[in-house]
Amino acid sequence: MKKSPLWAGILSPPIALGGIGAAIIINRSWWRLTDNAISDLGKVGLPYNWVMNVPLFISAVLAIYYAEGLFRELKNPISKLGIGVFILGLAFLAGIAVFPEGTEPHYHVSWGFFLAGGVGYLIAGTGLWLEGQRKFGAFTVLLFIAEVLLARWAFKTFNGVAIAEFTGVFAMIIWHYALLWEKFFAEKS
Template sequence: MRVSGIIASAVFWIFTFISISRNTWFDFYRDAFSDLGGSRANDPWIYNYGLIVASIFVILLSLDMIMISRTKIGVVGGSYISIAGIFLALIGIFPAGTRPHTFVSTWFFIQAFIGFLIYGLGEFRKYPGYLATIIIIFITALSGAIIIRWPSAATIEAYEIILLTVASLIYVIKHRFQ
């Protein structure tokens, strides 16, 4: 379960690339990834099911965080990650063009980054370097979202997904040596 965050990212990218191959109109610099699951997409189920499958691995990651955490704050951080996993599934259930889509897609990212930050706070006494790294990722995500003028939703989504993947990789590395 420890590598589940990395698996979630791999699942997302695999399903996304398959969906892009079925939707040649998709433009990374103009569209949002969610457009691949919307009404104008060919086989939108590919992208949407990919999100739902990826969400299972995010929830497995959260369970690992909760089970190995030695602090209440760490458990809260893992719980936020589980909520992010639920929101990721909801993005697939409420695809682009549906009323709740923007809310669930925005809050997936917010919950995930806050979850990693809170988990890092819970690990501070034992692993201060881990918290410092997570703070850098959090600030990078937040400042990138606010400061950079992104050409499309897909570009900022890719940026944020890469940062979440890095946070998951650092989580694996941190616990590999325990």
């Protein structure tokens, strides 16, 4: 893979998390991890909603660029399918920024991001397992199970959905960096 998609893949998560973190700081007078959704930080009519929405959009574009390069690198059709579904999830991430909370499509693009992102990495990891990358495949399945169990617990325990959302976000980010390391850096060490 060329260096520019690799750099896009490396930089995408910190850009999104930086925007979310800055939005939390700006809105700390009312936003609570246990009582809100992440999307509350970018909702229509909120002053400075762009602080979260612009980095989310940039992050999604960078991640799609990286994942498209990854798609071309993979040989197994199951892995390719998984990355294709993951790319769809990233397109939904861009949709969260374009259709913030308070717009009709927001609910659908938000769920689309979490569902396609999680299912996409699960399918891709399964494909890599079938290619012989057993440890990475097992890691993927365990990460997905942990994500689902923790998110379900958070949905039942807290008034807001931010903890469940962060569970999904961090699972995708952990998987992304683990795959990045496995495919492009571990082989060179």
